[in-house]
Amino acid sequence: MKAPQMPDRPTLDGLEAKWSAAWEEAGTYRFDRSRPRAEVFAVDTPPPTVSGSLHVGHVFSYTQTDVLARYQRMLGKAVFYPIGWDDNGLATERRVQNYFGVRCDPGQPYDPDFTPPAKPADPAVPISRPNFVELCFRLTEEDEKAFEGLFRRLALSFDWSHHYTTIGVESRRVSQAMFLRNLARGEAYRHEAPTLWDVDFQTAVAQAELEDRERPGAYHRLRFPLADGSGGAVEIETTRPELVPACVALVAHPDDERYRPLFGTHVLTPLFSVKVPVVAHHLAEPDKGSGIAMICTFGDLTDVTWWRELALPTRTVIERDGRLGDAPFGSPGWESEDPERARRYYRELEGQTVKRAQARIVEQLADSGDLIGEPRPVTHAVKFYEKGERPLEIVSSRQWYLKTMPLRERLLERGRQLSWLPPFMRARYENWVEGLTGDWALSRQRFFGVPFPVWYRLGGDGEPLEHDLLLPDESRLPIDPSTDVPEGYDSAERGKPGGFIGDPDIMDTWATSSLTPQIAGGYLSDPDLFGRVFPMDLRPQAHDIIRTWLFSTVVRAELESDSLPWSHAAISGWILDPDRKKLSKSKGNVIVPAEPIEAYGTDAVRYWAASARLGVDSAYDEQQMKVGRRLAIKVLNATRFMLSRLGSDLELSPPGSMEPLDRSMLAGLDAVVEEATAAFDAYDYARALEHAEAFFWRFCDDYLELVKSRAYGDASSPATASARYALLVGLEAQLRLFAPILPYATEEAWSWFHDGSIHLERWPGGGMAPEGSDPALLRAVAEVLAAVRKAKSEAHVSMRSPVHRCIVRGPASEMALLEKAVGDLTEAGVIDELDLLVADTSSALSIEVLLGEPGARDQES
Secondary structure (H helix, E strand, C coil): CCCCCCCCCCCCCCHHHHHHHHHHHHCCCCCCCCCCHHHEEEECCCCCECCCCCCHHHHHHHHHHHHHHHHHHHCCCEEECCEEEECCCHHHHHHHHHHHCEEECCCCCCCCCCCCCCCCCCCCEEECHHHHHHHHHHHHHHHHHHHHHHHHHCCCCCCCCCEEECCCHHHHHHHHHHHHHHHHCCCEEEEEEEEEEECCCCEECCHHHEEEEEEEEEEEEEEEEECCCCCCEEEEEECCHHHHHHEEEEEECCCCCCCHHHCCCEEECCCCCCEEEEEECCCCCCCCCCCEEEEECCCCHHHHHHHHHCCCCCCCCECCCCEECCCCCCCCCCCCCCHHHHHHHHHCCCCCEHHHHHHHHHHHHHHHCCECCCCEEEEEEEEEECCCCCCCEEEEEEEEEECCHHHHHHHHHHHHHCEEECHHHHHHHHHHHHCCCCCEECEECCCCCCECCCEEEECCCCCEEEEEEECCCHHHCCCCCCCCCCCCCCHHHECCCCCEEECCCEECHHHHHCCHHHHHCCCCCCHHHHHHHCCEEEEEEEHHHHHHHHHHHHHHHHHHHCCCCEEEEEEECCEECCCCCECCCCCCCCCCCHHHHHHHCHHHHHHHHHCCCCCCCEECCHHHHHHHHHHHHHHHHHHHHHHHHHCCCCCCCCCCCCCHHHHHHHHHHHHHHHHHHHHHHCCCHHHHHHHHHHHHHHHHHHHHHHHHHHHCCCCCCHHHHHHHHHHHHHHHHHHHHHCCCCHHHHHHHHHCCCCCCHHHCCCCCCCCCCCCCCCHHHHHHHHHHHHHHHHHHHCCCCCCCCEEEEEEEECHHHHHHHHCCHHHHHHHHCECCEEEEECCCCCCCEEEEEECCCCCCEEEC
């Protein structure tokens, strides 16, 4: 401890730049890798998507995590707190396309001298994949600098030496190695199957990336004639009449009496006269429409289930570009009772978009008499890719998959072993796992991402031998099969009969992000580090990506390490606007983080974020930030005031005896430390803040006023020594209580009388008050002082105006307490005469205040 050196007028201005630079230079938040695993607290920090700009929701959730990390550091833990950027995937590609006005065309040759247009071109300029990837790297590097600047200003205590990107060398190496191990263990496979497909992004989409959106549609009631020629017919209702040419069966519930006689018979599809069976399946809904539905390949995920479980044929008409492709009626697999008529009708649909094909086929069905009545409008849920703008289609394609369906029970058990914060979030995970409908589709038909480390041998006809894989040794990773060459081949053999070809796909971005514990922890590159940090202690994230990031990370750790990747999952809520709507770019209500930080300061914004509990959606609230700014300023001013009373010699030892009021304050502070510690241990930083803040204001408003005269007295006086000691101990403890939440104000205040950072100090412990101290004394004295202040305020006189007489009535126990602090109370309230009178029953105090000269009117409070 050093002699105090304080500014004349404390201010928050300039603290952020000052202390951010000082922390970086001193390595304040560097991870101490010499510590054993038991003394480490490791955080699997979310790598934010680098696709433009951060929003205030990032400030909210990342601050909450940082508060927890800072607390663990003050407990004496070595905190492993890395940061990464999620820079590969569709979001980055779309930003690059829009920013430069280019589009990736893998058929274009690489141009080493390519320069993007000065302004985004329209139409977009086609460029090679290597040129496109170079632009992706260029733009993400610029975005990452801006992200880092904001995170540093926000005082997020990352160890920036443990920094990674999801497209970096180590991330690619780990992702490819884990895939090869999944493949070797039989957990990964490539398969031709119905695939959810975004026709705009031209890529497969995983179940975890879906979202339902309400869209207008219409039920069309269609007539399917019985194939036996009896003249009978079955009526079905569908919202997708354009899929009639892809119909392979009609289905009803096995217990539906209306259709049981038809099971095993056939009907003819309208317009196309294809004979299809009537089948039974428990997923059919008797109370939906007419109770019988057509199965098409493929209209939705239920169609896929029916097709697979009932072993139905495939007649696919929707292609990857979202248009209707060839349907060769009359050829094998496309048999028709009237193929010429079928082809005539279909020629008008072929090549059309789904929307236009639907409009035309409805006209055809109406003309043929197979449309019954008018279409019935309906609003229904339609599946979209979460980043897409058109409904998903289901096409047949060859994709890489990771087996997750066989893991369901193991994954549910892992969810029960994980400590969820708050606990109710576990239900979201369990609902997702229980609702899985297929294995995880790993591959994407995009360009900027981690490529699959696979080549295929080419046959004599130049076609890939799908099951004759050429795989690299792990020591060669990372590799790019589009430019690198497999062992035993040279580049001249690429694409030639008898040669090889690289897998053109990249991994789903979650296939890389699901390995953040392994990437950040150095699983392949630094086994010593990995042994000190894995399994990690905390995974913080938002609740909307439980089904993606959290689930996929659990899957990868289960397959690779037979363990959970972390022990705790802290799930943050969303930020809502004042109308309780989620902040989003599409709604136009996004708030740029720099705005509140500039207006109120980082500590104030952190205070707002730390006031919200985990798992709770919270409104953006500038009033709360104003409260936080006031608190940060008060911390500085109160510290300066106390240090000015303590003198230059702060090497104070506990006095031989302490004044009752000082002991009472320290007893109350002991209780607050205990409450705040328990709250933080339960990851409830908001409750810890509530306890610390409430005590701090009582401390400033009451205790400081009560002891400031005594603290400013003769240094040799035992009463003065007691006050100064209590003030110093109370000040240090409270600065440390606030340090995780208000890092700038507390560091500044601490520096006035300490060397070294407060953020490396130990969290305050109990036992500050001597044994037998009673916190009730300060509360009782504060109540009387408040009544005196109220009387003076109502009389519009100065707080230093004298009180002729103050009469306090109450229980004997309360009077005995007040008796111990008469000197401090009369000094602080400027009370000439204080009468403490024992009352009969009530535990409440009755306080009369007589101002001014004798004879003045009584004012009762």
